[in-house]
Amino acid sequence: MHNLRQYQVPLQRYMALMDLQERNQRLFYKLLIDNVEELLPVVYTPTVGEACQKYGSIFRRPQGLYISLKEKGKILEVLKNWPEKKIQVIVVTDGERILGLGDLGCQGMGIPVGKLALYTALGGVRPSSCLPVTIDVGTNNEELLKDEFYIGIRQKRATGQEYSELLHEFMCAVKQNYGEKVLIQFEDFANHNAFELLAKYRASHLVFNDDIQGTASVVLAGVVAALKLVGGTLAEHTFLFLGAGEAGTGIAELIALEMSKQTKAPIEETRKKIWLVDSKGLIVSSRMESLQHFKKPWAHEHEPLKTLLDAVKAIKPTVLIGSSGVGKTFTKEVVEAMASFNERPVIFALSNPTSQSECTAEQAYTWSKGRAIFASGSPFDPVECNGKVFVPGQANNAYIFPGFGLGLVISGAIRVHDDMLLAASEALAGQVTEDNFDKGLIYPPFCNIRKISAEIAANVASKAYELGLATRLPRPANLVKYAESCMYSPVYRNYR
Ligand SMILES: NC(=O)C1=CN([C@@H]2O[C@H](COP(=O)(O)OP(=O)(O)OC[C@H]3O[C@@H](n4cnc5c(N)ncnc54)[C@H](OP(=O)(O)O)[C@@H]3O)[C@@H](O)[C@H]2O)C=CC1
Ligand SMILES: CC(=O)C(=O)O
Ligand SMILES: [Mg+2]
Numbered sequence: 001m002h003n004l005r006q007y008q009v010p011l012q013r014y015m016a017l018m019d020l021q022e023r024n025q026r027l028f029y030k031l032l033i034d035n036v037e038e039l040l041p042v043v044y045t046p047t048v049g050e051a052c053q054k055y056g057s058i059f060r061r062p063q064g065l066y067i068s069l070k071e072k073g074k075i076l077e078v079l080k081n082w083p084e085k086k087i088q089v090i091v092v093t094d095g096e097r098i099l100g101l102g103d104l105g106c107q108g109m110g111i112p113v114g115k116l117a118l119y120t121a122l123g124g125v126r127p128s129s130c131l132p133v134t135i136d137v138g139t140n141n142e143e144l145l146k147d148e149f150y151i152g153i154r155q156k157r158a159t160g161q162e163y164s165e166l167l168h169e170f171m172c173a174v175k176q177n178y179g180e181k182v183l184i185q186f187e188d189f190a191n192h193n194a195f196e197l198l199a200k201y202r203a204s205h206l207v208f209n210d211d212i213q214g215t216a217s218v219v220l221a222g223v224v225a226a227l228k229l230v231g232g233t234l235a236e237h238t239f240l241f242l243g244a245g246e247a248g249t250g251i252a253e254l255i256a257l258e259m260s261k262q263t264k265a266p267i268e269e270t271r272k273k274i275w276l277v278d279s280k281g282l283i284v285s286s287r288m289e290s291l292q293h294f295k296k297p298w299a300h301e302h303e304p305l306k307t308l309l310d311a312v313k314a315i316k317p318t319v320l321i322g323s324s325g326v327g328k329t330f331t332k333e334v335v336e337a338m339a340s341f342n343e344r345p346v347i348f349a350l351s352n353p354t355s356q357s358e359c360t361a362e363q364a365y366t367w368s369k370g371r372a373i374f375a376s377g378s379p380f381d382p383v384e385c386n387g388k389v390f391v392p393g394q395a396n397n398a399y400i401f402p403g404f405g406l407g408l409v410i411s412g413a414i415r416v417h418d419d420m421l422l423a424a425s426e427a428l429a430g431q432v433t434e435d436n437f438d439k440g441l442i443y444p445p446f447c448n449i450r451k452i453s454a455e456i457a458a459n460v461a462s463k464a465y466e467l468g469l470a471t472r473l474p475r476p477a478n479l480v481k482y483a484e485s486c487m488y489s490p491v492y493r494n495y496r
Contacts, residue, residue, distance in 0.1 A: 068136035240277070
């Protein structure tokens with residue numbers, strides 16, 4: 001840590017950590033586990049975003065498996081080249097929507113690598129069981145195509161049949177090589193592929209889309225925890241999203257599902273408490289014809305509104321959620337409007353990395369005169385406002401996916417069910433202590449993350465057994481203890 005702290009530039013710390021991961025994996029994980037709050041922003045958002053942007057020029061060794069269009073027909077063979085044979089979790093991207101930074105092509109590899117480092121450090125999945133994969137179908141990023149250090153194939157993205165055939169070959173090869181119980185986590189695909197891939201493979205593979213489902217679970221947990229501070233039931237609140245893509249509609253759907261379970265009202269009814277704004281304005285029924293399929297359930301009756309501010313004033317949400325990938329969109333006027341009709345406005349600025357955050361923690365607290373309950377996708381330091389210190393929470397799917405994946409692995413689950421996402425969310429919300437609430441926090445601190453992940457894993461595994469989707473029999477009596485006992489720990493074995 002002393003060595004690392006000598007680097008002032010975050011990207012240099014990132015490179016030093018990646019070198020350490022290569023040189024002494026056990027020490028890397030020991031550092032990451034023991035200093036999680038300090039190192040998470042380095043191996044993960046925001047620094048991993050910059051690392052992906054510059055991946056070609058900081059490249060040292062391939063850290064994961066690249067599968068390109070040139071490997072068509074040979075993907076099974078390529079998988080067999082990976083030195084580890086017992087793989088339990090794969091994180092795969094095609095690099096088209098890396099955080100809120102857009103298409104970074106093959107340089108998106110930093111994301112599967114970073115996510116899997118968290119699978120091990122935060123969730124205790126063995127590093128040797130984790131496989132980062134980047135599918136290289138080209139990039140539409142002109143700058144990268146011209147960049148002499150770009151590491152991927154230099155062509156425009158393959159689409160349509162060519163794309164889906166490559167992905168299908170990959171999905172079949174994974175199942176053939178590693179069996180039915182390997183978890184495939186889709187990460188940072190553009191939404192025109194993400195929803196389709198999830199829908200296509202969820203019935204035949206153990207798949208999970210972190211941006212749609214993991215994000216939904218973590219935000220629902222934050223909202224449920226926030227209710228302790230603002231009062232009311234979930235169904236008594238009104239939600240407005242800026243951004244109606246993977247994250248936005250994924251979260252909206254899980255909130256509507258939980259509301260429906262709580263009130264016994266049909267989900268078509270509970271969806272009416274939730275409104276979304278996309279790049280064209282409020283999603284309303286008069287736009288139905290031109291909407292992508294995942295937006296249609298959110299097209300409610302209302303006059304068209306162009307701006308977020310107009311939508312905030314008209315809908316009067318109690319909870320505002322940013323999932324647009326565009327920074328600085330929660331302006332002073334927007335936050336002040338939220339604070340004008342809410343005693344404690346709940347504001348999530350989920351977009352990553354920090355440059356894309358809808359607003360900063362400082363802005364949320366100052367513009368709401370210290371009344372906002374705020375959480376963001378990338379971390380912000382505590383803020384002093386009117387002599388009081390406010391600690392923002394980090395609403396990031398990193399709270400969920402490591403424990404969620406561990407729960408699937410230890411139960412031998414063969415499919416992911418929405419109720420497992422609710423189970424993960426419930427376990428996370430249950431870990432927020434009175435002490436956390438006193439500080440205005442709606443998420444527990446990351447320093448306890450391995451305990452939190454064990455609780456999440458146990459709740460997810462329990463749901464898998466209840467749904468008949470678990471294959472590891474008999475069911476362990478104490479699932480929390482069992483989860484803990486399965487977690488990788490970076491200690492040296494004593495041979496005496
Ligand atoms: N904190 C966390 O754990 C997570 C954070 N995220 C972050 O969320 C962001 C979005 O990700 P994702 O949902 O996958 O992306 P998508 O591309 O699927 O969705 C983006 C949405 O934002 C809308 N949008 C874009 N620009 C504007 C604008 N100027 N005004 C209003 N709406 C706009 C788009 O509108 P249109 O449909 O009209 O194009 C689209 O509906 C990213 O920054 C990502 O990093 C994602 C997952 C997890
Ligand atoms: C956190 C995450 O998954 C994202 O920003 O895409
Ligand atoms: Mg993501």
